[in-house]
Amino acid sequence: MSNPINEGSIKLIAPKTEKISKEMGVFYNPVMSLNRDISILLLNSINKNNLQIADILAATGVRSIRFLKELSKIKIKKIYINDYDKKAIKLIKENLTLNGIQYKNNKKINIHNEDANLFLLNSTGFDYIDIDPFGTPNNFLDASCRRISRDGILAVTATDTSALCGTFPKACLRKYWAMPRKDAIMHETGLRILIRKIQLAAAQYDKALIPIFSYSKQHYMRIFLKNEKGKNKVDAILKQHGFFNNAGPIWLGSLWDKNLVNKMHKNALKNKIFDQNKELIKFLKTIKEESKINAVGFYDLHDISEKNKIKHLQKKEVILDKIKKVGYKASETHFKGEGIRSDIPYPKLIKLLQK
Numbered sequence: 001m002s003n004p005i006n007e008g009s010i011k012l013i014a015p016k017t018e019k020i021s022k023e024m025g026v027f028y029n030p031v032m033s034l035n036r037d038i039s040i041l042l043l044n045s046i047n048k049n050n051l052q053i054a055d056i057l058a059a060t061g062v063r064s065i066r067f068l069k070e071l072s073k074i075k076i077k078k079i080y081i082n083d084y085d086k087k088a089i090k091l092i093k094e095n096l097t098l099n100g101i102q103y104k105n106n107k108k109i110n111i112h113n114e115d116a117n118l119f120l121l122n123s124t125g126f127d128y129i130d131i132d133p134f135g136t137p138n139n140f141l142d143a144s145c146r147r148i149s150r151d152g153i154l155a156v157t158a159t160d161t162s163a164l165c166g167t168f169p170k171a172c173l174r175k176y177w178a179m180p181r182k183d184a185i186m187h188e189t190g191l192r193i194l195i196r197k198i199q200l201a202a203a204q205y206d207k208a209l210i211p212i213f214s215y216s217k218q219h220y221m222r223i224f225l226k227n228e229k230g231k232n233k234v235d236a237i238l239k240q241h242g243f244f245n246n247a248g249p250i251w252l253g254s255l256w257d258k259n260l261v262n263k264m265h266k267n268a269l270k271n272k273i274f275d276q277n278k279e280l281i282k283f284l285k286t287i288k289e290e291s292k293i294n295a296v297g298f299y300d301l302h303d304i305s306e307k308n309k310i311k312h313l314q315k316k317e318v319i320l321d322k323i324k325k326v327g328y329k330a331s332e333t334h335f336k337g338e339g340i341r342s343d344i345p346y347p348k349l350i351k352l353l354q355k
């Protein structure tokens, strides 16, 4: 066990780790601090009060403790911190105490040591459920979709990107019922495959899960979906499942609620915990710009110039300006440094690059 570390506004005791792996059981991954930052910014940017939160795979409890300390704009009615590992429960309690949070005889804080699915199915439901597993979230989708309340938010992480992005297409077919494609835009395709799978799990219960914030970063993907109940809404979602570049079926609708993204970016700039975090601010700004563009997939400039034998590729900023000048929308994309999101048709873009 190491000395306490800092993340956001909290202190944390976590097992010392050389390499993050599934076999480690309870673990703390500092790389995932951005994942937690974004969860906090998102919850602080929705108008909701008296939230019942379930952190079903809590490990050290870092996420729940940050929620308790940093959700300043919404009121938590109850938070459930669950993990099936006894060592995790011990750590969660230690970390709550370390941060001055009294959990004994506190109706707001409920610690559970159960299998996540049993925990969910024995509950009456939640306004926010966080699925943050090592690997695929598949095992937890059914129970989470059953127990997410009307207008509730389901947050899902997946770290099995090798299946979703096409290194192991058969695994993707088995787990996500869709064909991935290992190409320049594989991260967006993988994210959209995952979204469709979550939507199918919810559709069985007449729940329409609409993505409000989605991204792919490093070794993982993350999606927040809002639950809107109603058969017609579910039917409308299913109509937006289809193929793109022979990959799929994928979700062809929007990846973001652009008003929410705007708010999250603004809130990050105003918040002392986040305003100095250049990586996070830049990440949100890029997503804010790309959320304004209605386009599935993005253009990888290096890939396109190679395929079309364009020898002198201009700077990305120059290309973005040129596209805008001919009347189309264009922005960077968070998926890839050399990528641009635009509604310009492919042949027109090639002509513009060749000029």
Ligand SMILES: C[S@@+](CC[C@H](N)C(=O)[O-])C[C@H]1O[C@@H](n2cnc3c(N)ncnc32)[C@H](O)[C@@H]1O
Residues within 6 Å of the ligand: 025, 026, 027, 028, 029, 032, 036, 056, 057, 058, 059, 060, 061, 062, 063, 082, 083, 084, 085, 088, 114, 115, 116, 117, 132, 133, 134
């Ligand atoms: C990736 S870690 C969670 C990380 C944590 N959410 C965070 O933000 O740091 C996954 C955790 O899920 C727990 N876990 C795995 N399968 C579970 C199950 N079926 N029920 C409950 N807990 C489970 C593991 O013990 C582990 O602590």
